[in-house]
Amino acid sequence: MNRLQINQTTLSLAKGDITRCEVDAIVNAANESLLGGGGVDGAIHRAAGPKLLAACRLLNGCRTGEAKLTPGFRLKATYVIHTVGPVWRGGTHGETELLASCYQKSLELADANGIRTLAFPAISTGIYGYPLSQATKIAVGTIKTYLENNPQTSSTEITFVCFDDATVHAYEQAFEELE
Numbered sequence: 001m002n003r004l005q006i007n008q009t010t011l012s013l014a015k016g017d018i019t020r021c022e023v024d025a026i027v028n029a030a031n032e033s034l035l036g037g038g039g040v041d042g043a044i045h046r047a048a049g050p051k052l053l054a055a056c057r058l059l060n061g062c063r064t065g066e067a068k069l070t071p072g073f074r075l076k077a078t079y080v081i082h083t084v085g086p087v088w089r090g091g092t093h094g095e096t097e098l099l100a101s102c103y104q105k106s107l108e109l110a111d112a113n114g115i116r117t118l119a120f121p122a123i124s125t126g127i128y129g130y131p132l133s134q135a136t137k138i139a140v141g142t143i144k145t146y147l148e149n150n151p152q153t154s155s156t157e158i159t160f161v162c163f164d165d166a167t168v169h170a171y172e173q174a175f176e177e178l179e
């Protein structure tokens with residue numbers, strides 16, 4: 001299964017490169033400096049161009065579990081929501097709550113800005129080492145709860161953009177477990 005409908009919002013999966021998404025906002029899996037890095041963060045900064053780094057410099061970083069908004073500059077996406085996932089340290093350092101907070105705060109920021117279409121990467125599951133099956137369950141579960149509790153959300157389409165097959169599979173499993 002790769003699609004869920006919750007009130008007015010469709011939650012779905014896509015395989016590909018998030019920098020190419022034609023959506024109102026893409027989410028960046030950033031670090032606390034917000035000054036760029038590897039993985040999806042590096043790809044977003046390369047695609048958006050140097051103005052993104054200049055905009056990020058004005059934000060004074062971002063704490064883990066929080067989210068901040070910039071324009072998308074050269075991206076097709078109008079905005080980038082930068083959030084900072086937790087580094088996996090065995091699961092006993094508040095990782096679950098911090099990862100859930102990334103999704104929650106990103107959705108709140110999307111609503112505050114009237115964003116309708118939104119794409120998420122699998123936050124923390126690359127360089128930060130969060131186990132994929134646990135991370136995807138938190139992502140889907142947190143978003144589902146948010147949408148159930150916020151029927152007036154501006155989001156109509158939320159996509160999990162997966163860079164590889166393992167990530168697609170993990171989201172499919174997470175969707176199935178909600179049924």
Ligand code: AR6
Binds near residue numbers: 031038039043
């Ligand atoms: N489109 C979609 N997903 C992608 C893309 C892309 N273009 N590139 C990578 N991914 P990661 P993290 C996937 O490592 O674990 C940076 O240095 C990737 O396969 O990007 O949160 C930051 O500055 C994985 O599934 O983010 C931080 O220091 C997912 O995106 C640190 O990495 C997240 O992997 C954050 O680590």
